[in-house]
Amino acid sequence: MSFITACCHINEESCVLNGDVIAQKNTESGDSWFKQLYKGLTLEYPKFYKMDMLSQAGFIGSELIKKSNPALSTRYQDDEIGLLFANQESSADTDIRFMESYVDKKSPSPSLFVYTLPNIVLGEIAIRNKWFGENMFAVLPKFAPEFFLQYGEIMMVAGAKAVLMGWLGILEGKIEVFVFLVEENSATGMQLNRENLITCAGF
């Protein structure tokens, strides 16, 4: 049996960890909203600044989940944590910026191009944590609980002990981020089923 043991939501204004609002966007700050959240984490990880918004979203979500569940970094072998992420727009937010670099600025930007694949965020999370497990990024017409239930279960049967899952809706200022951790045989958390997942997702 699997359990949702932590979840994190980020929208345009607020960041919520396990149901508690932990940060609200300071509209007067010169920092972007994700940079504000990064600073709140008090990490030393300069690579964050090179990431596009999709990767920043997944990075912050995964760091907050770790903050809520510190044992995540120690409880499992380095290939026992799967990554299962999805969204509707793929990497469109950065795709638009890369297209601008060659259409408007007449200079295709390699640093943008490397982020024009949605699974790059999985690589960023894997690099950050030295996780060598299974990865999958899917593009779905909308948030589909069945996809996470079914494929999460498949990853667990194949040997993952935990799966970090997420819906990363990032496009032209829209932010709809839901990152959650599913673990097997946990003493805490909500049982992973359709109803609980929908409640937890909130959309």
Next chain:
Amino acid sequence: MTYIGAEEIVSPLGQSIRENFQSVCENRSGISLVPHAGFNQEAIHLSKITDLSSSNKFETLLIDTLSKVAKRIDPARITSKKTLVIVSSTKGGLDRNIKDPFAPSLTSLVKHFGLANEPLVVSNACISGVLAINAANNFIKAGLYDHVIVLGCDVISDFVLFGFQSLFAVSATPCTPFDLNRSGISLGEGCAAVVVSNTPEIFKNKPLGLYSGTSANDANHISGPSRTGEGLYRSVKRTLELNKMSFGEIDFISAHGTATVFNDEMEAIAFDRLNMADIPINSLKGYFGHTLGAAGVIETAISMQMMRHNMLIKSLGYSETGTSKSLNITTGNKSSELNTILKTASGFGGCNASLVFRKL
């Protein structure tokens, strides 16, 4: 084990699996010099489908390929509630709608065939195709579907070509995987399909056996392969362990072999670490170019044909060892009993995947 068959390919090398395999057997390449294709209007070597109208290429290829698949299985299965279509692609129909690259084409696909289930898009860089076939096997083993049709498709666009040019990753000559003088990729486009099923009866031709595959991340770099081949090493090792197979049972490896200096070196290191350096291996990129999200499906489909014909196919473009660990690269077509084949893929984001299939 599940059953895999009904492989089809639409590419510059042909409109069917038969034509594509024939071209490959004749060691013909789909890569040619396309004038004014590059960012500075320079000519670029591409494997481009010339008779494909430029609007909605992605959708046209998906529909065309699935129509061909429908002739190779019991056609009633296409619309069954127990059938899922998985599309593997990196950029989909980006040229049509950059903000929503998949939904418009998939909506047309569903409507055209009357598919019962919403297709699933796997977009995991260059391992998308292998990952999608592994996902198909997993969905069936879990009892969620009886049949899964995997469609791998990517088309050449300014977006992708200019991007690879900006990384200095495009070869000035047709790509030469694993060769000493390799200098980058040649982009390609195409669409391929395989059908994975829990029953052999739906196939008009005898299927092959598909075994569980795995993926692993390098956890090293988002756009550079691991220097130790860690993710590929781990993925192949886990795939073999999962199926209780030893490396000695693999008769042939269909490698990723993009022809970039670092990718091919990484693969050579990984296969050497796996004690698989002596197993016959090729890269099909010299025929089809790098078709990104379609590559894993195209190359699996050709490898299935190699198995059916017991024929090793020359690794086009290779002439001299160009990696620090030497591999047993296939330098000419050769008859060979092929019972078990390993297919691998690696991609940006540090991802790697592998799958195994066998003659029944």
